[in-house]
Amino acid sequence: MPSLLSPCSYCLLFFYFTLLATTAVFPATSAPPQPQATISDQFLTPHNQARAAVGVGPLQWSKNLTLSASQITNAQQKAACGFANLNSSPYGANQAWASYPMGPAEAVGSWVNQGKYYNHTSNTCAQGQECGTYTQVVWRSSVAIGCAQVTCVSKAGGGAPAATLTLCVYNPHGNVQGQFPY
Ligand SMILES: *[C@@H]1O[C@H](CO)[C@@H](O)[C@H](O)[C@H]1NC(C)=O
Numbered sequence: 808m809p810s811l812l813s814p815c816s817y818c819l820l821f822f823y824f825t826l827l828a829t830t831a832v833f834p835a836t837s838a839p840p841q842p843q844a845t846i847s848d849q850f851l852t853p854h855n856q857a858r859a860a861v862g863v864g865p866l867q868w869s870k871n872l873t874l875s876a877s878q879i880t881n882a883q884q885k886a887a888c889g890f891a892n893l894n895s896s897p898y899g900a901n902q903a904w905a906s907y908p909m910g911p912a913e914a915v916g917s918w919v920n921q922g923k924y925y926n927h928t929s930n931t932c933a934q935g936q937e938c939g940t941y942t943q944v945v946w947r948s949s950v951a952i953g954c955a956q957v958t959c960v961s962k963a964g965g966g967a968p969a970a971t972l973t974l975c976v977y978n979p980h981g982n983v984q985g986q987f988p989y
């Protein structure tokens with residue numbers, strides 16, 4: 808694993824108002840999923856589009872990794888859908904938390920969207936920005952992926968939206984310090 812990860816280096820957090828603000832400023836980066844698209848395709852397609860955009864081959868869907876991801880998100884469901892601490896995981900991991908029901912395409916799109924801050928010439932991220940979820944998405948030597956989502960009902964009740972935790976795990980993991988993603 809990369810050595811300098813905080814418990815959630817590769818995570819994104821969305822509150823309902825954040826979504827609205829973000830949507831107002833930036834056009835959507837990924838097309839909405841086709842109604843017939845399977846859940847795995849809803850995760851996989853935007854990953855592989857982002858990878859193709861930089862000349863990196865596609866990820867393959869892994870049932871094993873999906874099972875691992877599901878076990879983790881199911882455990883987090885009992886912890887109010889908070890971020891999992893995956894520092895000791897052998898896999899790469901991207902997480903997204905939203906205060907509302909977030910679909911796979913939007914979660915992956917939020918990771919891919921970090922790419923606008925990534926400078927491939929210098930392999931650095933714009934100051935004050937995070938690029939780690941993007942670089943994991945496009946990491947060339949990662950070949951397999953599995954993803955899961957869980958929702959939790961807000962303790963506030965009163966029709967408050969359910970929170971959603973999204974997790975994708977990648978094998979082999981990316982974000983190796985000192986290496987370029989592609
Ligand atoms: C999937 O998991 C099973 C059980 O742990 C293991 O035997 C198998 O080798 C794994 N397959 C892959 C492709 O990792």
Ligand SMILES: *[C@@H]1O[C@H](CO)[C@@H](O)[C@H](O)[C@H]1NC(C)=O
Binds near residue numbers: 926928929
């Ligand atoms: C990217 O990094 C290179 C090398 O440090 C620099 O010359 C270039 O201006 C940077 N590009 C942007 C868009 O900041």
